[in-house]
Amino acid sequence: MEKIFLQTIKEHQNIIHKISRMYRNTKEDQQDLFQEIVFQLWRAFPGFRQESKVSTWIYRIALNTAIAVYRKSKVNISLSDDLPEHADLETDISEQEELMYRALRQLNDSEKALISLYLEDYSYQEIADITGISENYVGVRLNRIKEKLKSILNQK
Amino acid sequence: MNIDDLKSGWQNAGGQSLTEKELEMMTKIQNHPSLKKVRLKFIIEATLLTILLFVYYDGFDGAEKPFYVNMLLVVSILMYLTNNLIGYFFTKNPVNAVNIKQSLARQVDTLKKISVFSMLSSIIYGSSLLLFLTSEIAFTQRKYIILAGIVIAFALLFYYSFINWQRKIAHFKLLEEEF
Numbered sequence: 001m002e003k004i005f006l007q008t009i010k011e012h013q014n015i016i017h018k019i020s021r022m023y024r025n026t027k028e029d030q031q032d033l034f035q036e037i038v039f040q041l042w043r044a045f046p047g048f049r050q051e052s053k054v055s056t057w058i059y060r061i062a063l064n065t066a067i068a069v070y071r072k073s074k075v076n077i078s079l080s081d082d083l084p085e086h087a088d089l090e091t092d093i094s095e096q097e098e099l100m101y102r103a104l105r106q107l108n109d110s111e112k113a114l115i116s117l118y119l120e121d122y123s124y125q126e127i128a129d130i131t132g133i134s135e136n137y138v139g140v141r142l143n144r145i146k147e148k149l150k151s152i153l154n155q156k
Numbered sequence: 157m158n159i160d161d162l163k164s165g166w167q168n169a170g171g172q173s174l175t176e177k178e179l180e181m182m183t184k185i186q187n188h189p190s191l192k193k194v195r196l197k198f199i200i201e202a203t204l205l206t207i208l209l210f211v212y213y214d215g216f217d218g219a220e221k222p223f224y225v226n227m228l229l230v231v232s233i234l235m236y237l238t239n240n241l242i243g244y245f246f247t248k249n250p251v252n253a254v255n256i257k258q259s260l261a262r263q264v265d266t267l268k269k270i271s272v273f274s275m276l277s278s279i280i281y282g283s284s285l286l287l288f289l290t291s292e293i294a295f296t297q298r299k300y301i302i303l304a305g306i307v308i309a310f311a312l313l314f315y316y317s318f319i320n321w322q323r324k325i326a327h328f329k330l331l332e333e334e335f
Contacts, residue, residue, distance in 0.1 A: 005183075007176070009179050032190070035182045035187065040250070068263055070324055100162055113256060129255065149159065
């Protein structure tokens, strides 16, 4: 079972990287969250009945974990408008990608969950199932979030 | 960058690749980022309190104190350790319901229950310790002043703990409302 789990996570680890980068500001916090999500996925794996897509299951656990782990509010030092002069050698994140995460991090936790699912091309029905809000409300919320994101991106 | 760029950017992002070996390490509880700290704190406290339970009767004149004072001290220490254990299991199992909204609702509910037990066990533990130390001793004015200082310090600690719990519960309540 462990072998299947590790193969599955290896194939879908992009999801966990993206959620970790969106929900945490510092590299250390992102690594901690990544590790916490993998740990929670491993614990939940025996109960995964393949009734949904693997990626949907990973998104559900990953978002739940990112939101459920309480962090004391810290002074946010990574939201400056300036990009670092040197790219992060370890992660090789492009400038465009860093801009995207910077914009997404300005949303609140619920907005982050909804927009990440939207950006991943999930249907309103699937987003409603994962988040627990109604399908109609998903549409309303996403329109507001898109407007908010547009104004964040236009500030750049 | 517009929303469409964001969409393609998101779908192409996250290009790191950890090996199966690295991922396997992350499934082990001893490598868990926050459980390591919680477990260390629990082991240290449990060891010190167990030593206290073994030595207090002779070392702190437990034999000269009333039976109910001794009993209260032992029960309060056990309650305090139980509370630490509950905290450990809660950190290990953040609530994962079928959807995020339900998960948050359960989390608020669980946190409320845990906070009540945690506050109660801390207050009982602190009070029992004070009762044990002050029982059967002759008070002087100096001792009353020291006692007042300890009571104020305890009260401040309880208040700080209460505020922390309230902040945590309010955080998840707000999140639940945001969905």
